Amino acid sequence: MSPSRTSTVFERQPTDDAVVRHALAPSRQSVFWTEDAPGDHYPRLRGDVSCDLAVVGGGYTGLWTALLAKRKDPSARVVLLEARxxxxxxxxxxxxxCEASLTHGDDNGRSRWPGEFDRLQRLGMRNLDEIEAIVAELGLDAGFERNGALDVATEEYQVDGLRESxxxxxxLLDRDAVRxxxxxxTYEAGLLRRRDSALVHPAKLARALARACVAAGVEVFEHxxxxxxxxxxxxxxxxGTLRSRRTALATNVFPSLLRRNRLATVPVYDYVLMTEPLSASQRASIGWEGRFGIGDSANQFHYYRLTADxxxxxxxxxxxxxxxGRVRSAHEDRPETFRRLAGHFFTTxxxxxxxxxxxxxxxxxxxxSRFCAFFGSARQGRVAYAAGYTGLGVAATHLGAKVMLDLLAGRSTERTELEMVRTRPIPFPPEPAAAIGINLTRRSLDRADHHSGHRNAFLRILDAAGLGFDS
Known part of the structure; x- marks a missing residue:
């Protein structure tokens, strides 16, 4: 017999619609981070150019790859191309x-790579330490704060999961201590993690890495x-045309330039709200004196953090x-999701x-499908790629850059010997099967959140097959 459906705290303690409407009324469809850190402009690639290393993609993975390559070999000509x-x-x-985990959490890591989980944990922590060190060494204006994180249970059944971690x-903080x-x-318990998480200003980190690349001699081209x-x-x-001896593909969610990776990832949209600055009395009313980030423990979870202001x-x-599976700006405005998030904010x-x-x-x-990055090479080792971070890539992109550089150099390292690096995720099926399967999975995860975490037969089959999906 399946467990009976229960309501979540966000349904037991709903927010009045008038409060939600008032809160959203002045908001605009615009990314706060990029408004707050407009950044520099770089030219288009023009003409016929040759280089030692080409990097495709101007996000974290590409920027770290270009910077680390140039630091290792200052004489190499490194060119980075960004579509926008x-x-x-x-x-x-x-x-x-900016999380140390390379495996999208402990449960995912233990279930997929039980034999090397401890090594992955060690490498993940070392990776975060290296990011902290290079931010300090280069004086990167990235808003980096090694403050730890707080995981919270908003339902009683989630408490045991925190205790096991x-x-x-x-x-581990009990109900009174976490509140x-x-x-x-909404809090039933909390797990305060001190070392394995940091915060950054996302756009400032990208802009600072780009400036560090240019200072090191990398040629950056936008548009x-x-x-x-x-x-x-x-x-x-x-x-223009770029001819390179080696190429690193850091195209993230966008269609891969390699056919083999076209079904390896799908774009899943995540939605965010940013408040106006809190007054001193509002800040006092919620406590939160430490500057740690917070995330709750449901399958469909919330994450939240404070900004510098x-x-x-x-x-x-x-x-x-x-x-x-297309990336479209039209997908970014979803009023029903913003209303839901606003309601959940005021319940919290x-x-x-x-x-x-x-x-x-x-x-x-x-x-x-495995919830964390995958890696590989093609074209007789002249092309490397890293993708599939599944929402936990801010720190993992640094490791992804190192893996790609190892592969391009033909180096055997502790990183390249990892099973996680040597294996690939199960690809998603083509449409319409992809949409049917992904949306059925999402409904099943929602069902689990309303049934004390119990996973239905469909989710258990996906778990057994190594193919899944979460938020």
Missing amino acids: RVGWAASGRNGGF EGPDET ALVHSP SPVQGIGDGTVLETPT DRILFGGYDAIYHYG FPQLEGLTFTNRWAGAIDTC
């Missing part, structure tokens, strides 16, 4: 959570979309796949009623 503007897509739109660097730390009536890879590694753009970013819950912090949102936006996540 540096950091305009996921790297400028995310929540700014407690370790030397984590502290004393952050004053929300230079690569239309295809010709013989070897010849990259064609509308206004005391705004609250609040996102997540809905993860929307649109039939056809009812004492902030009257606060308004200034910005609402969305971005496409490069989701793959």
